[in-house]
Amino acid sequence: AIQMTQSPSSLSASVGDRVTITCRASQGIRNDLGWYQQKPGKAPKLLIYAASSLQSGVPSRFSGSGSGTDFTLTISSLQPEDFATYYCLQDYNYPRTFGGGTKVEIK
């Protein structure tokens, strides 16, 4: 199974900060990666698909990049509603595998 290593596992940031989260795959997965946001007690929500495509309705401050083994989710200017946990998910093959998650907390 492909291992998805996500870092950091948590971070503290202030409103307006630029935040970067990374995901590394144990083997190349082309651009077959999505990013999801989850708030406490809620279902995950799709932010980015195909590594860099913004899902409809998602604010443009979210962006994704990368291909092969290294991927990045960037929030250009953190907003109060962005405090949540973020997960990457590879859809290159089965079993599908998630990163361990990154909890973004208020500094």
Add this chain to the structure above:
Amino acid sequence: EVQLVESGGGLVKPGGSLRLSCAASGFTFSSYSMNWVRQAPGKGLEWVSSISSSSSYIYYADSVKGRFTISRDNAKNSLYLQMNSLRAEDTAVYYCAREVVAGTEDVSWFDPWGQGTLVTVSS
């Protein structure tokens, strides 16, 4: 509105069985692969199983293979997860999620997700 609603969760003893359901609405259910994803209390997301639109292709995580069975009824717009030989480590919120595939690019993503149903395995 595209919507997924899970049901069937509850408290079950170790070794017991439970059947989860996911009711789909607002889209052509028979055109999409579907997935189950779970989340143990305080933990991350874990993919559990996937079924293609016509049930031709089925995949499972190693952790549930041989114990869980995914199925669907396209006439009823419903997805199911039959869970047997349940263990304490199966305790989790179980989400169903639609898998959207981008035509020629062979990339896919999960959207939307249901609200989840809690399964607790305890004596």
